[in-house]
Amino acid sequence: MKSGRKEIRRLEKSNRSAYVFLAPYILLFTAFIVVPIAIAIILSFTNFNTIQFPKFIGFLNYINLITQDEVFMQKVLPNTVVYAVIVGPGGYMLSFLLAWALSQLTKGPRTVLALIFYSPSLTSGVAMAVLWKILFSGDQTGYINSLLIRLGVITEPIIWLSDARFLLPIVIIVGLWSSMGVGFLAMLAGILNSDESLYEAAAIDGVKNRFQEMIYITIPTMKPQMLFGAVMAIVNTFQNGAISVQLAGANPTPNYSAQLIVNHIEDYGFIRYEMGYAAAVSVALLGIVYLFSTISKKLFKED
Amino acid sequence: MARYKGSRINPQRFERGQIKIFLAILPLAIFMLLPIIFIFCHAFKPMDELFAYPPRFFVKSPTFDNFRDLFKSARASGIPMSRYVYNSIIVTLAVVFLSTFISSLAGFALSKLKFKTKNAIFEINNMALMFVPVAVMIPRYLVINGLGLTNTFLAHILPLISMPVSLFLIKQFIDQVPNALIEAAYMDGARDFTVYTRIILPMIKPALATGAILAFQQAWVNIESSNIYINNEGLKTLAFYMNSLANANNSVAGQGVAAAASLIMFIPNLVLFIILQSNIMNTMAHSGIK
Numbered sequence: 001m002k003s004g005r006k007e008i009r010r011l012e013k014s015n016r017s018a019y020v021f022l023a024p025y026i027l028l029f030t031a032f033i034v035v036p037i038a039i040a041i042i043l044s045f046t047n048f049n050t051i052q053f054p055k056f057i058g059f060l061n062y063i064n065l066i067t068q069d070e071v072f073m074q075k076v077l078p079n080t081v082v083y084a085v086i087v088g089p090g091g092y093m094l095s096f097l098l099a100w101a102l103s104q105l106t107k108g109p110r111t112v113l114a115l116i117f118y119s120p121s122l123t124s125g126v127a128m129a130v131l132w133k134i135l136f137s138g139d140q141t142g143y144i145n146s147l148l149i150r151l152g153v154i155t156e157p158i159i160w161l162s163d164a165r166f167l168l169p170i171v172i173i174v175g176l177w178s179s180m181g182v183g184f185l186a187m188l189a190g191i192l193n194s195d196e197s198l199y200e201a202a203a204i205d206g207v208k209n210r211f212q213e214m215i216y217i218t219i220p221t222m223k224p225q226m227l228f229g230a231v232m233a234i235v236n237t238f239q240n241g242a243i244s245v246q247l248a249g250a251n252p253t254p255n256y257s258a259q260l261i262v263n264h265i266e267d268y269g270f271i272r273y274e275m276g277y278a279a280a281v282s283v284a285l286l287g288i289v290y291l292f293s294t295i296s297k298k299l300f301k302e303d
Numbered sequence: 304m305a306r307y308k309g310s311r312i313n314p315q316r317f318e319r320g321q322i323k324i325f326l327a328i329l330p331l332a333i334f335m336l337l338p339i340i341f342i343f344c345h346a347f348k349p350m351d352e353l354f355a356y357p358p359r360f361f362v363k364s365p366t367f368d369n370f371r372d373l374f375k376s377a378r379a380s381g382i383p384m385s386r387y388v389y390n391s392i393i394v395t396l397a398v399v400f401l402s403t404f405i406s407s408l409a410g411f412a413l414s415k416l417k418f419k420t421k422n423a424i425f426e427i428n429n430m431a432l433m434f435v436p437v438a439v440m441i442p443r444y445l446v447i448n449g450l451g452l453t454n455t456f457l458a459h460i461l462p463l464i465s466m467p468v469s470l471f472l473i474k475q476f477i478d479q480v481p482n483a484l485i486e487a488a489y490m491d492g493a494r495d496f497t498v499y500t501r502i503i504l505p506m507i508k509p510a511l512a513t514g515a516i517l518a519f520q521q522a523w524v525n526i527e528s529s530n531i532y533i534n535n536e537g538l539k540t541l542a543f544y545m546n547s548l549a550n551a552n553n554s555v556a557g558q559g560v561a562a563a564a565s566l567i568m569f570i571p572n573l574v575l576f577i578i579l580q581s582n583i584m585n586t587m588a589h590s591g592i593k
Binding site: 015016017018021024025026029031032033035036037038039101102103104106107114122123129130131133134137143146150182185188190191193196224225227228234238239262269270275278279285289290297 | 324331408428438445462467495496520580593
C-alpha cells in the first residue's frame with residue numbers, strides 16, 4: 001500500500017522513467033529532423049560544394065536568392081505560389097466539402113465513397129507518375145490527345161509534358177486529384193463525431209438549410225480537426241511538388257515552366273552540388289510552410 | 304414549406320434528401336476513380352491493345368503478359384526481382400513495427416506520465432507536424448554519411464521511424480484512456496512499463512493500426528533513400544526499381560510493364576487501408592489540434 005501511494009506521487013510530480021519511454025523517439029527525432037534542420041540553417045550561410053570544407057559567407061546566399069536568381073524569382077516562386085494556392089486551399093476546401101457531404105450519407109455508401117476519394121492520395125509521390133505519363137503521352141496515340149482529336153477540340157497532338165504552357169496545369173490537376181489524404185479522413189471523422197443535439201438546437205433557433213448549418217455549427221465545433229487537416233494539406237502540397245520533375249522527365253522542367261521550390265532545391269543540391277545555396281532555398285521552403293501553418297493556426301485556434 | 308428540421312449527421316437510413324448529395328458528388332467520384340481504373344486496365348492489356356489506335360480505355364482481353372515481362376526484365380538486369388521484394392519487405396516491416404512501437408512509448412509518456420518538459424516536447428512535436436522531409440534531403444544525407452550508414456539497411460529505416468503525425472495521433476488517443484484505470488494499477492503496485500503493456504497497449508489498438516498504416520505508406524513507396532543513401536544495387540528497394548523501370552520505359556510496349564509495376568506498388572497500400580479503415584476513422588476522431 002505504501003509503495004502504491006509513492007507510485008502515485010511519482011505519477012503526479014516528476015517521473016524520470018518518462019524520459020526512458022521518450023528516449024528512442026527523441027533520439028531519432030533529433031538525429032533525422034532537428035539536426036538536419038540545424039545543418040540546413042548553418043549551411044545556408046556558407047558556400048559548400050561537398051568537396052571542400054564549407055566557407056562562411058554570411059547572408060550572401062539569401063541575398064543572391066532574392067536579387068540574383070532570376071529563375072527563382074521569375075519562375076520558381078510564381079509557380080510555387082500558383083501551385084500552392086490552388087492545390088493547398090483548393091484541395092483543402094474540396095476535402096472539407098466532400099467530408100461534409102459524405103457525413104450525411106449512410107455508412108455503406110459513405111465508406112465506399114471515402115475510399116474512392118482517399119485512394120488517389122495512396123498513389124502520392126512519384127510511384128504513380130507513370131500513370132499520368134501514359135495518359136498525357138505526346139503523340140496521337142496518347143489517351144488525352146486521341147480523345148481531344150476525336151472530340152474535335154484539337155487537330156494536332158499536343159506534347160503535353162514537354163509543353164511549357166501545359167505542364168504546370170497538369171501538375172496542379174494531379175496535385176488536386178491526390179489531395180484528399182489524412183486531413184480529409186480527420187475532417188470526416190470530426191464531423192461524424194460532432195454532437196447531434198447541437199444540430200437539433202440550431203434548427204429550433206432558426207437555421208434554415210444545410211449550408212447555414214455548416215457555417216454556424218459544423219465548422220465551429222470541429223476547429224481542431226480543421227486545423228489538423230490544414231497543416232496536413234500544407235505539408236502534402238509542398239512535399240508532392242516533386243511530381244513535376246517526374247512528369248517532365250527532366251530537372252529543370254522545360255523552360256522552368258513547372259519548376260517548384262522542391263525541384264529548385266534538387267537542382268542546386270544534387271545536380272550543381274551548390275549545397276550552401278540549396279540549403280538556403282530549403283530554409284526558405286521551411287519558412288514558407290511555417291508561415292502558412294501559422295496563418296491556419298490563427299484561423300482555427302480555439303480561444 | 305415545412306420548417307427545416309436539421310440534417311442528420313451519420314444517418315441510419317436512406318432518405319430522399321440524400322439523393323441531392325449523391326448527384327453532387329458522384330461525378331467527382333467517377334473523375335477521381337478513372338485514373339485508378341485506367342491503371343488497372345492498362346496493366347492487363349495485351350500487346351495489340353497497347354498499340355491499338357485509337358487507344359482504348361478499358362481492357363478487352365486481359366492477360367498477365369505485362370507482369371511476366373516485368374519479372375523477366377528484372378532477371379535480365381542481373382539482380383532478381385525477389386531481392387528487391389525482400390529488401391522492401393524487411394525495410395517496410397522494420398519501419399512499421401519500430402515507428403509504431405516507439406511512438407506508442409513516447410505517446411504514453413506524453414499523455415499519462417508527469418514530468419517537467421512534457422508540454423514543451425509536445426509543442427515541439429506539434430510544430431514538427433509541418434516538417435517537410437524533402438526540404439532537408441541534403442542535410443539528412445550528411446547525417447547518414449556522418450553516422451556511417453550509407454549502403455546499409457539502416458539508411459532506409461532510421462530516418463522514417465520518428466513520425467510526428469504518428470506520435471501526435473497516438474498521444475491524442477491515449478488521452479481517452481481513463482486515468483482511474485491507470486491509478487488503480489499503480490495502487491496495485493504496477494510499474495510504468497506494466498501499465499504501458501497491460502493497460503495502454505490493449506486499449507489503443509485503433510491508434511496503433513493508424514500509426515502502422517501511416518508508416519507503411521511512407522516506407523513502402525519511399526525512393527529517396529535508395530536514390531541518395533544507397534549505391535549498392537542489391538540493397539535498393541522495390542519502389543526504387545519500379546520507379547526506374549517506369550521512367551526507363553517510354554515506348555508503348557514498356558508502358559504496359561510500367562503500369563503493372565505501379566499496380567504492384569499500389570495494391571498492398573489499398574488492401575491495407577481497406578482492412579484497417581474503421582480503426583483509422585476511430586483514431587482520426589481524436590486528431591484535433593487544440
